[in-house]
Amino acid sequence: MSLDMEDLLRSGMERFAEDVPVPRGLARRAARVHQRRRMAVRAAAGTGTAAVAVAVVIAAAGGGGAGGGAVQAHTTAYVIGRVEKALASQHLVLRGLTTGNRWGPVTTWVYGPRNRFEEFTGSGCGHALPDGSCSHRGGSERYLAEGTALIGGKLTGVYITYFDRKWSLSPESATPSACSTTGALEMGGPPIMTSNWPAFIHATIACGAATVTGHVQINGADTLRITGSPVTAKLPPGEAKAVREKWVRAQWTLYVDPTTYLPVRMTGSTDTFGGPAPSSHSTTVTDMQWLQPTAANIAKATVTIPAGFRQVGSPADQ
Numbered sequence: 001m002s003l004d005m006e007d008l009l010r011s012g013m014e015r016f017a018e019d020v021p022v023p024r025g026l027a028r029r030a031a032r033v034h035q036r037r038r039m040a041v042r043a044a045a046g047t048g049t050a051a052v053a054v055a056v057v058i059a060a061a062g063g064g065g066a067g068g069g070a071v072q073a074h075t076t077a078y079v080i081g082r083v084e085k086a087l088a089s090q091h092l093v094l095r096g097l098t099t100g101n102r103w104g105p106v107t108t109w110v111y112g113p114r115n116r117f118e119e120f121t122g123s124g125c126g127h128a129l130p131d132g133s134c135s136h137r138g139g140s141e142r143y144l145a146e147g148t149a150l151i152g153g154k155l156t157g158v159y160i161t162y163f164d165r166k167w168s169l170s171p172e173s174a175t176p177s178a179c180s181t182t183g184a185l186e187m188g189g190p191p192i193m194t195s196n197w198p199a200f201i202h203a204t205i206a207c208g209a210a211t212v213t214g215h216v217q218i219n220g221a222d223t224l225r226i227t228g229s230p231v232t233a234k235l236p237p238g239e240a241k242a243v244r245e246k247w248v249r250a251q252w253t254l255y256v257d258p259t260t261y262l263p264v265r266m267t268g269s270t271d272t273f274g275g276p277a278p279s280s281h282s283t284t285v286t287d288m289q290w291l292q293p294t295a296a297n298i299a300k301a302t303v304t305i306p307a308g309f310r311q312v313g314s315p316a317d318q
Contacts, residue, residue: 076212079224079256086261092290093297100284104143108286111293113155114301116147128163146170147303158303165309179207184231188250188270188282216255218265223255235272244277263288 096108104122109115121127121143125134128143145160159170213227230251240246248270255265266286273279291297 079212082261083256091293093293095289095291096286098284098286102282109301111298111301114148116301116303119144130164132163145303149303149305166312167305167309168312168314179209181231181233185250187252188268222258223264224258226254228252243272244275245272246274248272262290
């Protein structure tokens, strides 16, 4: 299992689980937990005429019968295709707000190649100590940030850890896919950041990792639900010992507007079980807004390196 996956598990299950001890040095590796999460999303309002067709197809799929599987596959392919086109069309600014029972609040801003991902400690953790652990005193504060910053007039990937006042360069990672075990497990936490979300959506559905599962009301508005296939994996020895469990299971769901086909919400869940410790369950909910590309909105998609922060060779450097 990759180091990113181990960091994900550590951040999701240890930093916010008060009853689980964090091995010394493990919290410092949190500086790499979001290195995979970059997203440069292009989006626009799609045509509204397709929404009626999708509603009819989904209604037919709900009827079951011998042809139900084929109809469902057609429905999924059609909806995913519309989502891909919506994301690849015009330029809008994405604002995401993630909350969870074991995650501090996370905000995401994306516009073209510009992106800013910022995690806060949350009220349960409070002020973060220099080693990245929680003091359980004070209110929520900035913990991690990653994205693009203007350095020498050029957009450059950077990573910032506020708890120890450090920053480093952060190279772009490859486009992930929920078809892989690691990618699917990552989907159980805050949304994966990728430089090409249309390609991610296509790759995910191409291997059958998600299906359209009907309509759902969110805040009084109709959405189409795309459900990812759950994945279960054995924890590597270090993580298994830290959380006193043997297995991890993750699942994700994406909700899209049936008129524009733009994502409006993503949920994820991660469970650990099979060890001497009580099983754990973490959840995240990310609500997404698509905003006009005003100068103010675009500026929010850029990371600012605070004055006085020290540059290091990598986020894990002492």
